[in-house]
Amino acid sequence: MxxxxxxxxxxxxxxxxxxxxxxxxxxxxxxxxxxxxxxxxxxxxxxxxxxxxxxxxxxxxxxxxxxxxxxxxxxxxxxxxxxxxxxxxxxxxxxxxxxxxxxxxxxxxxxGTAAAVPSPSSTATTDACYVTEYAAIPAATAACTSITLDGLTVPGNSTIDLSKLKSGTKVTFKGKTFWEYADANYAFIKVGGSNIEITADADAVLDGNGQAWWDGLGSNGGLTKPNHFIEISKVLGNSSVHDIYIENYPVHCFAISNSAGLDIHHITLNNSAGYAPNNRSNGLPASHNSDGFDLGSTNDTTVRDSVVINQDDCVAVTSGNNILVNNMYCNGSHGLSIGSVGGKSNNNVTNISFTNSVVLNAENGARIKSNSNTTGFISDILFENIRVENISIYGIDIQQDYLNGGPTGNPTNGVIIQNIAMRNITGTATVEGKNYYILCGEGSCSNIKIDDVHITGGGLESSCNFKTAGNFDCDGHFV
Structure with a gap:
C-alpha cells in the first residue's frame, strides 16, 4: 500500500x-x-x-x-x-x-484524483482506471484493462491516446468529452490493440468543437485543423467500436488503417451543425471534408447499423479486403464509396459489400472512383439494396478521372475495375444531377453487371461509356 x-x-x-x-x-x-x-x-x-x-x-x-x-x-x-x-x-x-x-x-x-481519508487504516481507495482528468489517461492505459473516461475536457493539441491498450481492454466514455481549440493538425483519439472494445454510455457525447475550426475548406486550406477525429490503427483480433455518439468533428471522423477483425456498429456521427455557413466559409457550408468512415489497408472488418450526417463520404474504402458495410443511414454525404483509389501506398480494394442502406440529400449514391493517372486494383465489389434520394450529382457513379480538385473528364486506365455487381438501387436525383454516370478508361473496366436499378429525376442526361451486363440501360445513353 x-x-x-x-x-x-x-x-x-x-x-x-x-x-x-x-x-x-x-x-x-x-x-x-x-x-x-x-x-x-x-x-x-x-x-x-x-x-x-x-x-x-x-x-x-x-x-x-x-x-x-x-x-x-x-x-x-x-x-x-x-x-x-x-x-x-x-x-x-x-x-x-x-x-x-x-x-x-x-x-x-x-x-487519478485521490480522496482524503482520516488515516492510512481507511479502506477507501482511488480507482486509477476511472479517469476524470485528461492527465490521468497514461497511467490508466498502462495499468488497466477496464477504463472509464468520464467528462473529460481535452486540452488543445492533445490526444486521448489509446493506441497501446492491453489485450482485452474495454474503454467506456461517460458524460461529455470536449476538445479545446488549438491551431494544429493532430488526432483527437488514437486507438490500437488486440481484442479491445471502445464504447460509451447511452447518454455520453463526444463533442469535437468543430465550430472552432470550420471555415468551409476542410482539409483543402484555410485554418490548420485536426484532420482526423479518431485514428484506429493496428487493431487486431476480435475488437469492436460501438454505441458512440460523436458531434461537431472538425474534418474527417474515423480513419481506420492496418487493422483486421474489427466490428464497428451503432455509431452516430452528427455534423449537422456544419451545414450552415459561418463568418469564415464565404456562404458555403461551414463543415467540409467531413468523411464519416475512411478505411484503408484493413481486412475482415464490418461497419454497420450506424448513422452519418455529414458533408463528405459516408463510408469510403480506399484499400483493403473483405469489408462489409451494412444498414447505414447517410444524410448530406457524398455517398457510399470505393475510393478514391490510386496514388497511395496501398491501392488494392477487393471483396467489399455495401448493403441494405439509405443515402439521402447527398452528392452521390453508390460510387466507385479512381484517381487520374494512377495505378491500382478494384475487384469483387457489391452494392445491393440501396435507397438513394435527392442526389445532386450522380445516383450511380463509376469514374476513372477523379482528382480532389475536380474530375478531369479524361479517364485513365491504370486502375483495373472488374467484377462489379450493383443490384436493387432505387431512388431520385435532383434537376442538377445525373441518374447514372460511368466513365471508364480504355480497357480498364470489365465484368460490371447492373440489375434492377431505377433512379429518376436527374435533370442532366445520363452518360455511360462502358456497356454493362444485366438489365441496366443507362437511360438509353450508352456511348
Missing amino acids: CWWHPGRMFHVVHLQRLDQTERVVVLSPRTGRPRPMFFRAVPRASTDFPVPGGGANTSSRMVLLSSLACSWLYSTLSKCDSKVLEAAYDANHPDTNSLVASSTSVILAAV
Missing part, C-alpha cells in the same frame, strides 16, 4: 510493498526532483516514518492510494524528469506552496 502526504516543506510519497519493505520518495525544493530517502523493513500497518517538514501529527493529512497507483508510483515516480518541478521554486527562496501544488499535480496526474 502507499500514502501520499503533501508536506509544508517537502512532498512525501510513502510506499509499502507486500514484502514489508518501504520506500519514501521526497520531492525537495532544493533539488526540484524526487529522491528515494530509504528502504527498511517495517510492520505492514506501520505509519511511523519521518516526514521532513511535515510537522507532528502527519497521518491525519495522508491520502491512501489504490494498489494500481501504488505499483505505478513505486516503479516510475523516482524517474521523473527534474524539469517537472523547476518552475515551482527559486534557488534562493523556494516557493514551497507552488512546489506542493506542482508536485501534487504530478502525483494526481499519474494516479
Whole structure:
C-alpha cells in the first residue's frame, strides 16, 4: 500500500510493498526532483516514518492510494524528469506552496484524483482506471484493462491516446468529452490493440468543437485543423467500436488503417451543425471534408447499423479486403464509396459489400472512383439494396478521372475495375444531377453487371461509356 502526504516543506510519497519493505520518495525544493530517502523493513500497518517538514501529527493529512497507483508510483515516480518541478521554486527562496501544488499535480496526474481519508487504516481507495482528468489517461492505459473516461475536457493539441491498450481492454466514455481549440493538425483519439472494445454510455457525447475550426475548406486550406477525429490503427483480433455518439468533428471522423477483425456498429456521427455557413466559409457550408468512415489497408472488418450526417463520404474504402458495410443511414454525404483509389501506398480494394442502406440529400449514391493517372486494383465489389434520394450529382457513379480538385473528364486506365455487381438501387436525383454516370478508361473496366436499378429525376442526361451486363440501360445513353 502507499500514502501520499503533501508536506509544508517537502512532498512525501510513502510506499509499502507486500514484502514489508518501504520506500519514501521526497520531492525537495532544493533539488526540484524526487529522491528515494530509504528502504527498511517495517510492520505492514506501520505509519511511523519521518516526514521532513511535515510537522507532528502527519497521518491525519495522508491520502491512501489504490494498489494500481501504488505499483505505478513505486516503479516510475523516482524517474521523473527534474524539469517537472523547476518552475515551482527559486534557488534562493523556494516557493514551497507552488512546489506542493506542482508536485501534487504530478502525483494526481499519474494516479487519478485521490480522496482524503482520516488515516492510512481507511479502506477507501482511488480507482486509477476511472479517469476524470485528461492527465490521468497514461497511467490508466498502462495499468488497466477496464477504463472509464468520464467528462473529460481535452486540452488543445492533445490526444486521448489509446493506441497501446492491453489485450482485452474495454474503454467506456461517460458524460461529455470536449476538445479545446488549438491551431494544429493532430488526432483527437488514437486507438490500437488486440481484442479491445471502445464504447460509451447511452447518454455520453463526444463533442469535437468543430465550430472552432470550420471555415468551409476542410482539409483543402484555410485554418490548420485536426484532420482526423479518431485514428484506429493496428487493431487486431476480435475488437469492436460501438454505441458512440460523436458531434461537431472538425474534418474527417474515423480513419481506420492496418487493422483486421474489427466490428464497428451503432455509431452516430452528427455534423449537422456544419451545414450552415459561418463568418469564415464565404456562404458555403461551414463543415467540409467531413468523411464519416475512411478505411484503408484493413481486412475482415464490418461497419454497420450506424448513422452519418455529414458533408463528405459516408463510408469510403480506399484499400483493403473483405469489408462489409451494412444498414447505414447517410444524410448530406457524398455517398457510399470505393475510393478514391490510386496514388497511395496501398491501392488494392477487393471483396467489399455495401448493403441494405439509405443515402439521402447527398452528392452521390453508390460510387466507385479512381484517381487520374494512377495505378491500382478494384475487384469483387457489391452494392445491393440501396435507397438513394435527392442526389445532386450522380445516383450511380463509376469514374476513372477523379482528382480532389475536380474530375478531369479524361479517364485513365491504370486502375483495373472488374467484377462489379450493383443490384436493387432505387431512388431520385435532383434537376442538377445525373441518374447514372460511368466513365471508364480504355480497357480498364470489365465484368460490371447492373440489375434492377431505377433512379429518376436527374435533370442532366445520363452518360455511360462502358456497356454493362444485366438489365441496366443507362437511360438509353450508352456511348
